[in-house]
Amino acid sequence: YERDKLYERINQRVDKMLRDGLINEINSLIERGYTELDPGMNSVGYKEFLPYVIHSRPFLPCVEEAKQNTRHYAKRQSTWYRRIKSNATISLDKFDPNFLLDEITNYFESRENALD
Numbered sequence: 001y002e003r004d005k006l007y008e009r010i011n012q013r014v015d016k017m018l019r020d021g022l023i024n025e026i027n028s029l030i031e032r033g034y035t036e037l038d039p040g041m042n043s044v045g046y047k048e049f050l051p052y053v054i055h056s057r058p059f060l061p062c063v064e065e066a067k068q069n070t071r072h073y074a075k076r077q078s079t080w081y082r083r084i085k086s087n088a089t090i091s092l093d094k095f096d097p098n099f100l101l102d103e104i105t106n107y108f109e110s111r112e113n114a115l116d
Contacts, residue, residue: 006071007071010067010070010071011067014045014063014066014067014070015063017045022045022049023052026046026053029041030054044066045066047069048062048063048066049062049066
């Protein structure tokens, strides 16, 4: 269930990036001289749409690839975070700024106390 919610949020995020002008941004970078070989152009979100912009690859496969690669990236993040002993995950469904501030303050105070 949580994974389904995460995947839906990832799909929505990629769709929003496209609505907000990702293709125009990539075109602008190419016009300024950046190429597929530049490190920043190899990041998730850019690399999937470069074939569309540069080589006229069909758009929808690029969208699906961007969503899939973002899901893979989220999985790698999740695996990495599981190895950390503390949990600083905050659910966006239950976001309260005061709660967040208290949690951050308590986290760092407990770490300071552990070092004393």
